[in-house]
Amino acid sequence: MRIILLGPPGSGKGTQAQLLVQRYGIVQLSTGEMLRAAVAAGTPVGLKAKEIMASGGLVPDDVVVGIISDRIEQPDAKHGFILDGFPRTVPQAEALDELLKHKHMKLDAVIELRVNESALLSRVETRVAQMRERGEEVRLDDTPEVLTKRLASYRSQTEPLIHYYSERRKLSTIDGMMAIDEVTRAIHRQLLALGAVEPKTHGKTRARSAAKAAPAKKAAKRAKAARKPAKAAQKAAKPAKSAKKTVKGAKKAAKKAAKKAAKKVAKKTAKKAVKKSAKKAAKKVTKKRAKR
């Protein structure tokens, strides 16, 4: 899955990109982060970008296109990526189209995070305060003055991309003013609707489900092993079954014996009864005879 996150500074691109990385197992390619790393490392690109970034301007297109071109070739980007902060100008978008075409890669979606401009300044202020709390180094361009300039360059140079991608039927606009997890859910729904993620794998990409196939095999093995003791238990249950059978047999035999005994008793009593009645009858006859 390959997606672009579009939105002004403070719209939540970085936050959402990280959440999407966790959910889909793809990589986040942030030109801002890469440029900051280059500045920190003092590379030729970093030296070129340092002043421009600090003042809120945009680094030349060829520089960022070069960085992205190298980065999407890396093995970790094979299963997909989220572009955060790139493209930022129409020439960058055109260069990306060419790059992807050349590499036979398809872009799944461009997600625009739409926010009220009035919320942006306070969001960036919150970010600065949180970074300070964590003891992290605060970005040089996260000041109200530079933010105003960054916003201005977003409006003039990046906003035209909304039209660019909407014309190519790639654009999905999400309300970036919602809570963080609601925005994530809305993005997920959009990706589902576009067929960029599979519903069966609970939002995991094909690559992710393939990676999960190995644990699935392991689980099957474990289940097989678990069935073994079950078989043993079945075997153990067999004697119990035969014991049941024996008890049943014994019961039957006892019943039979009881019947036989009852028959015997009945026969005896019947014989006795016959004898008694015969005696009685004989007595009656003798009595009658005596009367005569």
Ligand code: ADP
């Ligand atoms: P933001 O929070 O303003 O979106 P980023 O971290 O994406 O910030 O970028 C910080 C700075 O890095 C930008 O103001 C710009 O100077 C530079 N930069 C990042 N991406 C690009 C790009 N695609 N093209 C030109 N400059 C860029």
